[in-house]
Amino acid sequence: MSRARLPAAAVVLALLTWLPGCSSAPTAVEGCMGKQAVGATSAELAGTYRGEGDAEGVTLVLKASESKPGSGTVTVRDWPTGDWYRSELGESFDGSGTWSVVQGGTSATEFAHLSLSFTAPKRFLDGDTLDSLSIAEGDGRIHLYAEDDPDVCPTFRLRLQGG
Template identity: 65%
Template sequence: MSRVLVTGGRPHLVTTVAVLALLSPLTACSSASSAVEACMGKQAVSATSGELAGTYRGEGDAKGATITLKASDSKPGGTVTVHHWPTGSWHKSELGDTFDGSGTWDVAGGTGSGDQAQVRLSFTKPELFLHGDTLDSLSIAMDGKRTFVYQDDDPDVCPKFRLRTVTSRHT
């Protein structure tokens, strides 16, 4: 649609499409959480052990990996078991070899206004994987039907390393 705008006695052609094209990048910009929300659900600011307990299966770069979070009856968090879990430090661009292991987990809630909840993993078996030797902190996203744990490495795209619940304490 085009319109003729007359100002100062001279006609000017204003193309609505051109104006919309110029404005669309402004309206298409999204907050960091919308990329996560679009593919997984809302990033969790807090979560309980009971909400997170269950088995998660990998998608994307996490394909083949599983993690099982069992809640403790006496304290927050509980025990964790992983299969085909990646090695490598957070600063490496590619995931390393995988391992099967176990240990404990807990939930750290967001402390600031923009902070998100995290599942923190502590591996006791195999002993070789200490903090920094493997992925040991995962962000949480939830919607009404699904829960995801994921590596929050680029807030502008759907996380590549993500795991979705396949069974939970409540199903």
């Protein structure tokens, strides 16, 4: 009887390692935008980003600082507000502020992200607007996106123009 259970357990184990999220197979982020970045420089990120998916119509412009590597100024157009754990985006605004790159760690699961701080039209409280974007790069393209389900292509994403 224990011999019959052994092949069944092997089949279950094989299925579990094949399922997304349970294996080392590429995530949907990698499939639709490239791999998550561990690090990024000002020169790589500076430029104009156009929205895709739920970010359609959104523009984000990053200008690099000459005096502070990995940071600079940001300008947004039609940037949404609201609680990002809700299913719908809130009102949008045009504004500006600063940005910086938070580099990934030494672990294989720690990736770089872009931190935004809006100063105009007013300072936002945590949770009032999207202020952190993950970075993906691949095939000569750079995307910024709101973290979502790793098994689904992120719905709020921006692509660097010209890349």
